[in-house]
Amino acid sequence: MSRTRTAMLAALALVAGASGTALAATVPADIGTAAVPCTVDYKVQNQWDTGFTAAVTVTNQGSAKSNWSVKWSYAGNQKVTSGWNAKISQSGAAVTAANETYNGTLSTGGSVSFGFQGSYSGTNAVPATFTLDGVTCNVDDGSGPTDPPDPDPTGPKVDNPYSGAKVYVNPEWSAKAAAEPGGSRIANQPTGVWLDRIAAINGVGGGMGLRDHLDEALTQKGSGELVVQLVIYNLPGRDCAALASNGELGPTELGRYKTEYIDPIAAILADPKYAALRIVTTIEIDSLPNLVTNTGSRPTATPQCDVMKANGNYQKGVGYALNKLGDAPNVYNYIDAGHHGWIGWDDNFAASATVMKEAATSEGATVNDVHGFIANTANYSALKENNFTINDSVGGKSVRESKWVDWNRYVDELSFAQGFRNQLVTTGFNSGIGMLIDTSRNGWGGSARPAGPGATTDVDTYINGGRYDRRIHVGNWCNQSGAGLGERPQANPAAGIDAYVWIKPPGESDGASKEIPNDEGKGFDRMCDPTYTGNPRNGNSMSGSLPDAPLSGHWFSAQFQQLMQNAYPPLP
Numbered sequence: 001m002s003r004t005r006t007a008m009l010a011a012l013a014l015v016a017g018a019s020g021t022a023l024a025a026t027v028p029a030d031i032g033t034a035a036v037p038c039t040v041d042y043k044v045q046n047q048w049d050t051g052f053t054a055a056v057t058v059t060n061q062g063s064a065k066s067n068w069s070v071k072w073s074y075a076g077n078q079k080v081t082s083g084w085n086a087k088i089s090q091s092g093a094a095v096t097a098a099n100e101t102y103n104g105t106l107s108t109g110g111s112v113s114f115g116f117q118g119s120y121s122g123t124n125a126v127p128a129t130f131t132l133d134g135v136t137c138n139v140d141d142g143s144g145p146t147d148p149p150d151p152d153p154t155g156p157k158v159d160n161p162y163s164g165a166k167v168y169v170n171p172e173w174s175a176k177a178a179a180e181p182g183g184s185r186i187a188n189q190p191t192g193v194w195l196d197r198i199a200a201i202n203g204v205g206g207g208m209g210l211r212d213h214l215d216e217a218l219t220q221k222g223s224g225e226l227v228v229q230l231v232i233y234n235l236p237g238r239d240c241a242a243l244a245s246n247g248e249l250g251p252t253e254l255g256r257y258k259t260e261y262i263d264p265i266a267a268i269l270a271d272p273k274y275a276a277l278r279i280v281t282t283i284e285i286d287s288l289p290n291l292v293t294n295t296g297s298r299p300t301a302t303p304q305c306d307v308m309k310a311n312g313n314y315q316k317g318v319g320y321a322l323n324k325l326g327d328a329p330n331v332y333n334y335i336d337a338g339h340h341g342w343i344g345w346d347d348n349f350a351a352s353a354t355v356m357k358e359a360a361t362s363e364g365a366t367v368n369d370v371h372g373f374i375a376n377t378a379n380y381s382a383l384k385e386n387n388f389t390i391n392d393s394v395g396g397k398s399v400r401e402s403k404w405v406d407w408n409r410y411v412d413e414l415s416f417a418q419g420f421r422n423q424l425v426t427t428g429f430n431s432g433i434g435m436l437i438d439t440s441r442n443g444w445g446g447s448a449r450p451a452g453p454g455a456t457t458d459v460d461t462y463i464n465g466g467r468y469d470r471r472i473h474v475g476n477w478c479n480q481s482g483a484g485l486g487e488r489p490q491a492n493p494a495a496g497i498d499a500y501v502w503i504k505p506p507g508e509s510d511g512a513s514k515e516i517p518n519d520e521g522k523g524f525d526r527m528c529d530p531t532y533t534g535n536p537r538n539g540n541s542m543s544g545s546l547p548d549a550p551l552s553g554h555w556f557s558a559q560f561q562q563l564m565q566n567a568y569p570p571l572p
Contacts (some may be wrong), residue, residue, distance in 0.1 A: 064110075282436075380444075382469040387455060401459055438503045507556060513545060
């Protein structure tokens with residue numbers, strides 16, 4: 001439920017609630033246009049039996065401020081338990097929200113937003129009065145003649161867009177899959193549509209553009225619900241740690257990203273013609289975690305990632321995309337969350353959530369523009385390792401001491417996604433966020449799949465003998481040899497997980513195994529070279545990649561055949 005009220009109506013509601021008497025009030029006709037020193041928009045966004053989340057936007061009509069403080073009091077027993085974008089404290093019923101160091105400036109006519117999670121019992125009435133630096137504000141109910149009503153963030157959105165819905169089958173991918181021997185067995189599976197450059201919006205080389213896909217989705221939808229999965233993937237300085245997936249925009253071209261890429265996509269998604277579709281956007285895979293793991297003094301750092309950390313264009317680009325795309329009430333934004341073999345270590349885990357929060361609160365975005373997160377996009381990490389757990393030990397040694405686990409806190413994607421979801425909520429994201437897990441290439445079936453735990457000779461033998469994930473190193477990511485299709489796409493497969501999805505279309509290459517000249521901005525990454533002996537990001541191990549691979553995103557028949565051969569669950 002989402003609620004906004006004028007201060008007068010809120011006060012009357014409290015009286016009516018206490019007395020059981022229906023009250024009527026005469027509100028001045030010019031209340032929407034009266035000169036007021038400030039307005040406050042207070043919305044309860046999600047509410048359950050004992051808790052709620054709320055978003056507050058304060059607009060200053062007085063003199064400019066370098067620091068600010070908003071105060072209100074509750075009539076009930078509401079308690080603020082955590083907050084974001086403001087320092088929130090509470091004494092009894094009185095609440096104070098003061099600026100953070102990064103959002104203290106509040107110009108005349110400017111606005112600032114913050115949010116919080118709280119607990120309550122009984123009723124959860126909207127506060128009657130708010131003050132900004134001691135001056136009483138009006139509560140903006142959006143009813144002024146030039147003030148359009150704020151969109152209800154719960155609006156037509158559902159808790160899980162995948163529930164009760166079919167998912168769009170990309171006819172271009174489906175045709176390639178069906179053309180492969182045996183490919184018809186999976187050609188009807190839904191996969192992501194990648195918008196990996198500006199030209200992809202209108203279609204590349206005579207292929208389908210965004211409107212073409214959405215029009216086809218309306219046909220596939222019929223009378224039921226249908227999800228369309230889009231990959232938003234064109235940040236400035238894209239993928240600063242992997243040359244194979246570099247993009248067309250330079251590190252400083254944030255303006256082009258906004259005006260030539262995100263704005264046209266947002267305009268298409270906002271077309272009322274497509275309002276009946278549930279549009280899931282996967283926002284900029286392999287971007288934000290790079291700012292944690294591949295910068296500074298770390299041995300995995302790259303100059304390109306240091307540049308992107310310094311200029312902030314990853315956070316700004318992701319924030320802008322969340323803000324603009326989230327304006328459409330049928331769009332569900334999911335931010336890429338890496339995978340357990342990337343950010344599952346203590347040094348990376350909470351820090352990555354913090355960077356994601358920075359992005360989700362920049363360029364006009366708020367955490368309410370984030371419906372969830374996606375793990376393992378375009379990666380190979382096993383969904384669930386059944387032959388061992390992170391709590392096992394062998395000969396007095398924890399599995400965390402094994403070379404494979406290497407002190408990670410997680411051994412598979414399901415436990416990581418559920419654990420990271422909790423961290424994200426703790427960091428300030430809404431408690432209702434859901435997780436997606438890409439299972440397109442993490443099945444690891446076939447004859448090499450272990451039937452049980454490894455021998456207890458030592459911790460490495462135990463892990464290596466029992467693990468499904470057969471990569472040489474958990475940091476290997478390019479066209480991995482021996483991989484198989486994973487769980488088929490499905491909704492609500494586990495607690496906190498909205499869906500298993502195939503965002504990475506099986507059969508599309510991760511990168512070329514040798515340098516191939518191209519006009520797509522894609523470089524040659526040695527991690528795609530099967531002869532490469534590695535770097536600190538993969539423990540200086542062999543790359544484990546397949547030979548003769550084409551450019552990233554191009555069809556790779558040999559990989560597709562191997563994915564089908566090693567699928568788990570097996571294909572019929």
